[in-house]
Amino acid sequence: MNGWNFQNSYSSLPAHFYQRALPTPVRDPRMVFFNASLADALGFSPEPSSPAILASHFAGNSIFNGSEPIAQAYAGHQFAHFTMLGDGRAILLGEHLTPSGERFDVQLKGSGPTPYSRRGDGRAALGPMIRELIISEGMHALGIPTTRSLAVVSTGEPVYRDHSLQGAILTRIARSHIRVGTFQFAAATQRDDGLKKLADYTIDRHYPECISATTRYRDFLNAVIDRQAKLVSQWMMVGFIHGVMNTDNMSICGETIDYGPCAFMDQYHPDTVFSSIDHHGRYAYGNQPVIAQWNLARFSETLLPLLSEDRGAALTIAKEAIDRFPASFLGYWLQGMRSKLGLETENPGDLDLSNRLLSLMLKHEADYTYTFRTLSNGGSTDSPLFTDAEFIKWKQDWNQRLAEEGSTLESAQVRMLSLNPAVIPRNHLVEEALLAANESGNLSALEKLLEALKNPYAETEVNVRYREPPTRTDPDYRTFCGT
Ligand code: AMP
Ligand code: MG
Numbered sequence: 070m071n072g073w074n075f076q077n078s079y080s081s082l083p084a085h086f087y088q089r090a091l092p093t094p095v096r097d098p099r100m101v102f103f104n105a106s107l108a109d110a111l112g113f114s115p116e117p118s119s120p121a122i123l124a125s126h127f128a129g130n131s132i133f134n135g136s137e138p139i140a141q142a143y144a145g146h147q148f149a150h151f152t153m154l155g156d157g158r159a160i161l162l163g164e165h166l167t168p169s170g171e172r173f174d175v176q177l178k179g180s181g182p183t184p185y186s187r188r189g190d191g192r193a194a195l196g197p198m199i200r201e202l203i204i205s206e207g208m209h210a211l212g213i214p215t216t217r218s219l220a221v222v223s224t225g226e227p228v229y230r231d232h233s234l235q236g237a238i239l240t241r242i243a244r245s246h247i248r249v250g251t252f253q254f255a256a257a258t259q260r261d262d263g264l265k266k267l268a269d270y271t272i273d274r275h276y277p278e279c280i281s282a283t284t285r286y287r288d289f290l291n292a293v294i295d296r297q298a299k300l301v302s303q304w305m306m307v308g309f310i311h312g313v314m315n316t317d318n319m320s321i322c323g324e325t326i327d328y329g330p331c332a333f334m335d336q337y338h339p340d341t342v343f344s345s346i347d348h349h350g351r352y353a354y355g356n357q358p359v360i361a362q363w364n365l366a367r368f369s370e371t372l373l374p375l376l377s378e379d380r381g382a383a384l385t386i387a388k389e390a391i392d393r394f395p396a397s398f399l400g401y402w403l404q405g406m407r408s409k410l411g412l413e414t415e416n417p418g419d420l421d422l423s424n425r426l427l428s429l430m431l432k433h434e435a436d437y438t439y440t441f442r443t444l445s446n447g448g449s450t451d452s453p454l455f456t457d458a459e460f461i462k463w464k465q466d467w468n469q470r471l472a473e474e475g476s477t478l479e480s481a482q483v484r485m486l487s488l489n490p491a492v493i494p495r496n497h498l499v500e501e502a503l504l505a506a507n508e509s510g511n512l513s514a515l516e517k518l519l520e521a522l523k524n525p526y527a528e529t530e531v532n533v534r535y536r537e538p539p540t541r542t543d544p545d546y547r548t549f550c551g552t
Contacts, residue, residue: 092129097225145317155185
């Protein structure tokens with residue numbers, strides 16, 4: 070079967086960057102979800118074929134024409150510990166060129182062991198693959214750069230974790246799978262000029278604006294830092310917690326990647342952590358900017374040999390670049406907060422205005438998304454936040470600030486309604502969809518949720534239940550990597 074316009078440019082890198090690997094066929098592949106609108110957008114157009122044939126290809130039982138499957142090597146700091154890694158349960162089928170010339174990796178995740186599997190089985194469970202589908206598609210609809218989910222196929226085989234689960238394979242679409250960890254791998258192996266070749270390949274693929282400069286590697290470093298600062302600020306704006314920001318889970322092109330124990334925060338609290346393995350809150354909501362900077366520092370270290378022949382000069386360049394991250398992040402964050410508050414101009418008091426609101430939300434355990442949405446639609450909630458005298462004073466100051474820039478509250482709210490989502494993939498909705506799919510194979514909750522997430526800014530009769538915060542947020546809610 071074809072339908073893809075595959076190229077395999079990654080194989081032009083030195084041979085130690087990847088290994089040829091084939092998916093391991095599964096017993097009974099069945100399509101759980103196929104993202105037809107994404108397929109259309111990509112220009113993936115298979116010849117008319119039965120669902121069974123499609124499922125067989127997206128399970129890796131049959132290989133698409135033009136595919137030369139590989140597993141990619143990388144390394145990474147996992148919870149700050151350095152390890153050599155690689156695609157242990159994923160296989161890159163190829164890079165698809167869309168009709169308009171955009172390049173996307175097509176990867177199967179959960180497709181069986183590879184040379185990098187270490188002690189793992191190379192498999193994935195249905196729950197975590199559906200979670201990745203829901204959250205990545207939700208992020209996309211929110212306008213946040215992310216890998217996409219094209220298909221989820223159940224395998225008809227069990228996977229064994231602490232108990233037996235249904236196996237599944239996700240087809241992931243990404244601008245690439247080049248990670249901070251890929252650069253760490255190149256720096257650690259020091260073979261065949263691999264670091265320079267990887268940097269040149271990545272610049273060519275993702276940062277062509279840096280190609281001609283004499284300071285190309287410095288520009289590249291700065292550009293990667295800038296995209297990450299922007300990306301993490303976008304996460305913060307919607308209350309997204311990645312959950313496992315290891316350097317191998319940070320994509321160089323600035324997409325959100327590797328959805329594991331990720332989740333959206335309901336009640337606002339900077340310390341919010343959902344991941345069952347994050348005992349010390351390293352990857353808590355409020356820590357994400359600092360961790361991004363830490364990861365980028367690891368990235369800059371890998372580039373040292375390219376930044377200057379003189380080690381001291383290279384260190385200075387790297388340090389200067391990394392030191393700019395906090396200001397760059399704050400700039401994006403503040404711009405995001407201004408937009409969430411309907412502000413169109415910049416004022417030195419905006420940081421304070423934003424922080425005062427957040428402290429009040431913290432004090433009253435207010436729902437993050439619902440509070441901003443309520444400010445946008447002029448509605449009310451039964452949260453004690455809205456009757457707190459300090460909040461009423463804050464609202465007056467905010468309205469005053471709007472008036473000073475010549476805005477009315479009404480015009481600001483029109484802008485805010487298209488920036489503050491009404492529908493996000495809340496934990497209770499995700500769990501509901503996962504439970505129904507897992508326990509009874511019922512996909513209707515999943516389909517309805519995916520449909521609601523497509524229009525996050527809409528308030529319709531159909532999406533009422535998707536807009537409501539949970540009646541009581543479970544303080545013990547935990548998410549699992551599902552590996
Ligand atoms: P993750 O925490 O999902 O980002 O995975 C970290 C590393 O472990 C990556 O190199 C994965 O490929 C690998 N890995 C995760 N789960 C499995 C598995 N079930 N079998 C083999 N390798 C795995
Ligand atoms: Mg990973």
